[in-house]
Amino acid sequence: DADVTQTPRNRITKTGKRIMLECSQTKGHDRMYWYRQDPGLGLRLIYYSFDVKDINKGEISDGYSVSRQAQAKFSLSLESAIPNQTALYFCATSEGGIKGETQYFGPGTRLLVL
Amino acid sequence: AQSVTQLGSHVSVSEGALVLLRCNYSSSVPPYLFWYVQYPNQGLQLLLKYTSAATLVKGINGFEAEFKKSETSFHLTKPSAHMSDAAEYFCAVSGSGGYQKVTFGIGTKLQVIP
Numbered sequence: 001d002a003d004v005t006q007t008p009r010n011r012i013t014k015t016g017k018r019i020m021l022e023c024s025q026t027k028g029h030d031r032m033y034w035y036r037q038d039p040g041l042g043l044r045l046i047y048y049s050f051d052v053k054d055i056n057k058g059e060i061s062d063g064y065s066v067s068r069q070a071q072a073k074f075s076l077s078l079e080s081a082i083p084n085q086t087a088l089y090f091c092a093t094s095e096g097g098i099k100g101e102t103q104y105f106g107p108g109t110r111l112l113v114l
Numbered sequence: 115a116q117s118v119t120q121l122g123s124h125v126s127v128s129e130g131a132l133v134l135l136r137c138n139y140s141s142s143v144p145p146y147l148f149w150y151v152q153y154p155n156q157g158l159q160l161l162l163k164y165t166s167a168a169t170l171v172k173g174i175n176g177f178e179a180e181f182k183k184s185e186t187s188f189h190l191t192k193p194s195a196h197m198s199d200a201a202e203y204f205c206a207v208s209g210s211g212g213y214q215k216v217t218f219g220i221g222t223k224l225q226v227i228p
Contacts, residue, residue, distance in 0.1 A: 004157070040123065042204060043158075043218040058215070090157055100146030100165035100208065103216060105157030 003027045004106035006091050012112045013081050021076045021109050023091030031096045032074040033103065034058075034066060037088040046089075049074055050096065081113045116141040118205045120219035128227050133177075133192040135222050137205030140186065147188040148206040148216070149179055158204060164188060175199070200226045 004025045013019050023032065034046040035058075045058030047066040055068055063085060067075045078085055088110050092103040121136040139145055146165050150158040162173025169181040175198075179190045188205060205219040 040220055042220040045215060048215070092157075100148070100163050102148075102160045102163065103158075105159065107155070107157050 002107065004091060004093055004104055006089075006106040006109050008109060009107065010110045012114065014114050015082055017081050019078050019081055019111075021078075021089055021091075021111070023074045023076070023106055025072050025074075025091075025093045025104075025106075027093050027095075027104060028071075029093035029095050029104070030071065031094045031101075032068065033092040033094070034064075034074070034076045035090045035092065036060070036085075037090060037108075043090065046076065078111075078113075081111075083113045086111060086113045116143075116145065116207050116209060116214075116217050118207050118217060118219040120203075120205050120222050122222055123220060124223045124225065126225040126227055127195045129197055130194050133190070133195045133199065133224065135190040135203050135205075135224065137179075137188045137190065137219060138186050139188060139205075139207045141207055141209060143209040143214075146208045146214075147179075147181060148208075149173065149177070149188075149190050150204045150206060150218075152202045152204065152221075154201070161190070161203070195224075195226045197226050197228065200224055 033048045035043040049055045049068045065077045091106040094101045094103045117140045119138045148163045149161040151161045152158045162171045164181045172178045202221045208214040208216045
């Protein structure tokens with residue numbers, strides 16, 4: 001079974017709709033992240049969380065919100081989706097406290113906003 | 115501030131030929147450097163990382179990278195390309211003090227020609 005899972009894997013929605021992307025992990029890591037990937041732009045950090053009570057904005061948090069429901073669960077919400085939020089979204093985890101800690105990625109959610 | 119520049123968004127090599135993917139970094143503190151690989155319809159996975167130990171770093175699947183401080187480079191190489199190496203490769207940098215977010219390059223798509 002995958003260590004980091006994301007649901008749904010694909011989603012089509014309309015402008016103005018609220019949607020939630022979910023991430024679960026079985027790695028026991030404290031740190032979790034949400035990124036979006038756009039062609040030619042690489043990965044950009046949306047939000048990150050070091051534990052259930054510690055949530056921080058990344059470089060492109062506008063239009064997004066997150067919830068860390070438990071150590072293993074980190075959800076990303078688009079309150080009112082817009083077409084330029086069409087992208088591939090990745091959840092990742094890391095152990096923390098390690099030099100050059102490795103990030104472990106989920107398989108991604110492909111979102112299309114019409 | 116930190117950044118990485120990946121030279122060439124698309125690289126094509128013949129099967130059996132040398133693979134060279136270029137990455138230059140900028141960091142105001144001693145960096146940690148990473149190469150991640152993304153196979154089609156999958157999340158990123160760590161290929162190798164530099165954390166200030168040996169400057170020549172060996173990774174999975176026969177890849178290696180050399181940290182050259184004087185050139186601010188961390189190029190990825192593999193002596194002989196295999197068809198299964200076709201993927202997108204991301205160079206990334208983080209700082210070495212406390213939590214330093216990871217900054218990803220835009221990615222290089224490697225095509226292997228039979």
